[in-house]
Amino acid sequence: MRGRRIGLIAAAILAVVLTVVGFTIVTGSKSTGGGPRGSGVATVGGPFTLTGVDGQAVTEKDLLGKPSAIFFGFTYCPEVCPTTLSELSALADQLGSDADKLNLVFISVDAERDGPEEMKQYLTAFDSRIIGLTGTPEQIDAAAKAFKIYYTKVPLDDGDYTMDHTASVILMDAYGKFFGTMAYEEAMSVMLAKLKRLIGEG
Amino acid sequence: MFSSARAAITAALLALFIPALSLEANAAEIEITQPWTRATPPAAKVGGGYLTLTNKGTVIDTLLGASSEIADRVEVHKMEMVDGIMKMRPVPEGLEIPAGQTAELAPGGYHLMLMGLKRPITQGERISVTLKFEKSNPVDVELVAGPLGSSTPNSGENPNGGSSSMSHGESN
Numbered sequence: 001m002r003g004r005r006i007g008l009i010a011a012a013i014l015a016v017v018l019t020v021v022g023f024t025i026v027t028g029s030k031s032t033g034g035g036p037r038g039s040g041v042a043t044v045g046g047p048f049t050l051t052g053v054d055g056q057a058v059t060e061k062d063l064l065g066k067p068s069a070i071f072f073g074f075t076y077c078p079e080v081c082p083t084t085l086s087e088l089s090a091l092a093d094q095l096g097s098d099a100d101k102l103n104l105v106f107i108s109v110d111a112e113r114d115g116p117e118e119m120k121q122y123l124t125a126f127d128s129r130i131i132g133l134t135g136t137p138e139q140i141d142a143a144a145k146a147f148k149i150y151y152t153k154v155p156l157d158d159g160d161y162t163m164d165h166t167a168s169v170i171l172m173d174a175y176g177k178f179f180g181t182m183a184y185e186e187a188m189s190v191m192l193a194k195l196k197r198l199i200g201e202g
Numbered sequence: 203m204f205s206s207a208r209a210a211i212t213a214a215l216l217a218l219f220i221p222a223l224s225l226e227a228n229a230a231e232i233e234i235t236q237p238w239t240r241a242t243p244p245a246a247k248v249g250g251g252y253l254t255l256t257n258k259g260t261v262i263d264t265l266l267g268a269s270s271e272i273a274d275r276v277e278v279h280k281m282e283m284v285d286g287i288m289k290m291r292p293v294p295e296g297l298e299i300p301a302g303q304t305a306e307l308a309p310g311g312y313h314l315m316l317m318g319l320k321r322p323i324t325q326g327e328r329i330s331v332t333l334k335f336e337k338s339n340p341v342d343v344e345l346v347a348g349p350l351g352s353s354t355p356n357s358g359e360n361p362n363g364g365s366s367s368m369s370h371g372e373s374n
């Protein structure tokens with residue numbers, strides 16, 4: 001009994017060690033890919049290939065030249081996603097023509113249910129400048145990893161599933177460099193100030 | 203001798219009363235205030251329902267779920283923000299409303315999850331929902347649909363930015 005327990009503990013420790021080592025390897029290989037070497041800070045942003053609402057391929061290069069506000073979510077999301085998208089729409093409204101100097105991007109983390117057509121339909125309810133992107137599970141995973149977005153599929157008892165996901169909006173400058181974030185439930189005035197600063201500096 | 207006979211009679215009387223008492227106790231009285239929902243984007247398959255439940259009865263009751271013609275099913279869910287990550291889970295055991303207390307279904311926490319929407323919800327419409335309780339009889343409510351993305355019932359344009367009008371108090 002006791003021996004078995006010790007065995008379990010040892011297995012648990014081994015699992016933790018392996019996980020840490022695994023992470024180190026992933027982070028290590030990433031930092032050699034792009035950005036300043038040896039900075040130790042994980043960079044936000046990177047290459048991705050996704051599909052727009054009309055089926056066209058969209059990569060990180062298509063976002064360059066303008067700063068971007070990027071939000072990851074899914075259409076089966078009852079609250080956080082429609083709220084954030086309507087806030088982004090309201091902000092675009094307040095920015096007026098300045099919003100044209102910005103890419104507003106909504107990326108699905110739910111490849112299975114959110115095809116380009118679903119994204120297109122869904123986004124008709126929001127500001128028409130919001131760019132909807134989706135892709136294969138692998139493409140979405142690569143994009144989420146690039147932007148340091150956490151998401152996971154959570155199976156439900158009835159065979160259905162939901163998604164946990166980072167609810168922050170990622171701000172990138174016109175050169176594809178990380179600028180900051182906007183947290184969920186942040187005041188609209190604060191978000192507006194951040195977007196104005198992003199447009200001004202980006 | 204006498205006292206034991208009296209005890210027996212008392213017990214017999216009590217036995218007669220208890221069923222009546224428990225019947226009475228089963229009638230947990232749930233009062234529902236401000237049931238609301240929000241408009242959904244086209245193609246959206248889910249919606250959230252919010253309301254406040256007050257148990258005016260004498261025993262605890264539990265909101266188990268609901269049903270509505272607009273959705274395949276309506277469940278009690280809970281949303282949580284953990285380190286900036288949105289998590290949502292079904293609460294199959296339901297939401298308890300202790301006697302004399304109030305339980306709230308509001309954005310950011312417990313909500314009715316309307317799943318498998320048969321059509322989008324439009325602003326201003328009323329969605330009929332039948333709430334199911336463990337003890338109380340089912341209760342019909344109408345969720346009033348606010349604007350898309352609203353975070354409070356009957357809120358205006360800005361979900362977060364609206365200035366809540368402060369009372370001037372006794373400044374005069």
Ligand SMILES: [Cu+2]
Pocket residue numbers: 078279280290291313314315
């Ligand atoms: Cu839910």
